[in-house]
Amino acid sequence: MSKATLATIWLDGCSGCHMSLLDMDERLIELSPQFELVYSPLVDAKVLPRNVDVALVEGSVSSDEDEHKIRLIRSRARILVSLGDCAVTGNVPAMRNSFPVDALLHRVYIENATLQQQVPTERLPVLLKRVRPVHEVVTVDVFVPGCPPSADTIYSVLKELLAGRVPDIAALSRFGI
Amino acid sequence: MNPAPSVKTLMIDGKDVSARADQSILDAARENAIPIPTLCHLDGLSEAGACRLCLVELKGTPRLQPACVTLVEEGMEVTTQSPRLEKYRRMVVELLFAERNHVCSVCVSNNMCELQDMAKQLGVTHVRFPYRYPRLPVDTTHERFTMDHNRCILCTRCVRVCTEIEGAHTWGVFGRGVDAHLITDLDIPWGTSDTCTSCGKCVQVCPTGALFEKSKVGMQSQKNPDFLNYLNEMREIER
Numbered sequence: 294m295s296k297a298t299l300a301t302i303w304l305d306g307c308s309g310c311h312m313s314l315l316d317m318d319e320r321l322i323e324l325s326p327q328f329e330l331v332y333s334p335l336v337d338a339k340v341l342p343r344n345v346d347v348a349l350v351e352g353s354v355s356s357d358e359d360e361h362k363i364r365l366i367r368s369r370a371r372i373l374v375s376l377g378d379c380a381v382t383g384n385v386p387a388m389r390n391s392f393p394v395d396a397l398l399h400r401v402y403i404e405n406a407t408l409q410q411q412v413p414t415e416r417l418p419v420l421l422k423r424v425r426p427v428h429e430v431v432t433v434d435v436f437v438p439g440c441p442p443s444a445d446t447i448y449s450v451l452k453e454l455l456a457g458r459v460p461d462i463a464a465l466s467r468f469g470i
Numbered sequence: 471m472n473p474a475p476s477v478k479t480l481m482i483d484g485k486d487v488s489a490r491a492d493q494s495i496l497d498a499a500r501e502n503a504i505p506i507p508t509l510c511h512l513d514g515l516s517e518a519g520a521c522r523l524c525l526v527e528l529k530g531t532p533r534l535q536p537a538c539v540t541l542v543e544e545g546m547e548v549t550t551q552s553p554r555l556e557k558y559r560r561m562v563v564e565l566l567f568a569e570r571n572h573v574c575s576v577c578v579s580n581n582m583c584e585l586q587d588m589a590k591q592l593g594v595t596h597v598r599f600p601y602r603y604p605r606l607p608v609d610t611t612h613e614r615f616t617m618d619h620n621r622c623i624l625c626t627r628c629v630r631v632c633t634e635i636e637g638a639h640t641w642g643v644f645g646r647g648v649d650a651h652l653i654t655d656l657d658i659p660w661g662t663s664d665t666c667t668s669c670g671k672c673v674q675v676c677p678t679g680a681l682f683e684k685s686k687v688g689m690q691s692q693k694n695p696d697f698l699n700y701l702n703e704m705r706e707i708e709r
């Protein structure tokens with residue numbers, strides 16, 4: 294059997310979901326014969342390959358760059374997994390949604406800054422008006438809530454997906470914690 | 471003495487049960503160990519019919535009825551679990567999440583919240599409706615308690631406990647529809663209320679992180695609404 298190709302993507306999140314993935318410890322080794330990690334913040338690959346079997350997405354869609362990435366990934370992934378509350382609900386990044394972007398940038402870079410009071414504009418992704426959960430932008434196949442989902446949860450989800458089954462998420466995880 | 475209330479016989483999920491005429495379908499179901507999900511209902515308080523999680527099917531009518539405020543009737547045939555009911559219950563929970571700002575990971579009630587538990591119980595893994603992200607206040611003016619409107623689901627348990635058990639009538643609901651929100655007295659900061667006795671009952675019955683004790687976060691913020699049954703029992707004895 295050929296190995297499944299796995300990609301993991303980090304949008305607007307704290308990287309806690311990726312930490313939780315690494316927390317699988319020796320179970321990563323157990324599963325590793327079944328997949329090849331072709332693209333991830335955890336490996337060196339710079340280009341997303343054309344055909345990805347499973348893409349794990351951490352983080353919400355907060356900037357034009359996030360939006361571009363998630364659309365690209367959707368077009369290349371067979372199964373797209375919304376991993377963690379930021380991807381699934383918007384979570385903490387979406388707490389800014391009750392305020393206009395201008396007011397937010399002003400608060401952070403002018404009012405609360407002591408040095409170099411200016412809003413950065415060059416070579417940075419532009420913030421979207423609203424932070425959005427991944428499924429508001431592209432179709433999502435599997436939702437894994439949790440902040441972060443536990444290593445046990447991620448292990449079960451990966452194991453099921455690699456075996457060609459659909460994991461019973463409600464039994465494994467929930468919003469928060 | 472009151473005449474003994476008459477007894478009704480009905481069927482719930484194919485099981486023959488009997489109940490007093492003044493009992494709700496929810497009461498009758500629970501007495502027979504038939505679970506129906508609820509959020510606004512709380513043993514010891516009057517019913518509000520506010521959350522619609524307890525919706526059930528009744529034979530002979532296409533309309534779903536809330537079990538907590540529908541009295542039993544002779545010959546009723548009640549269904550408490552079906553794909554249709556599951557669909558609507560999940561929608562109710564999703565709409566509660568979409569209506570205000572629920573950020574479980576940073577909420578005082580994380581891991582001890584009835585809404586969060588309900589989402590898990592009903593298999594809600596994501597919300598299909600667009601979140602509204604309203605800008606809502608947090609009232610921190612009370613010396614010991616906080617009211618965070620971002621987490622309120624308008625179940626009115628606090629209103630009922632304050633009125634029916636404490637007799638203070640501090641809480642009320644102001645506005646309609648999506649603008650409805652809780653107020654203290656005539657819409658003044660909680661800390662300046664003359665009626666509030668600071669008994670803390672509203673905090674204990676609140677199912678979410680909307681009402682909490684300032685000094686308590688995390689595992690300390692566990693609520694204990696069980697005092698209600700005790701108080702009511704003691705009152706029965708007095709009568």
Ligand code: SF4
Nearest residue numbers: 572573574577583679
């Ligand atoms: S009140 Fe409950 S559902 Fe809402 S954010 Fe807090 S823990 Fe989550």
Ligand code: SF4
Nearest residue numbers: 632666667669670672
């Ligand atoms: S603390 Fe007691 S009196 Fe004050 S609002 Fe809550 S229930 Fe009412």
Ligand code: SF4
Nearest residue numbers: 622623625626628676
């Ligand atoms: S504050 Fe709590 S108890 Fe009161 S209506 Fe809101 S959720 Fe219910």
Ligand code: FES
Nearest residue numbers: 519521522524538
């Ligand atoms: S429990 Fe019946 S409507 Fe809330």
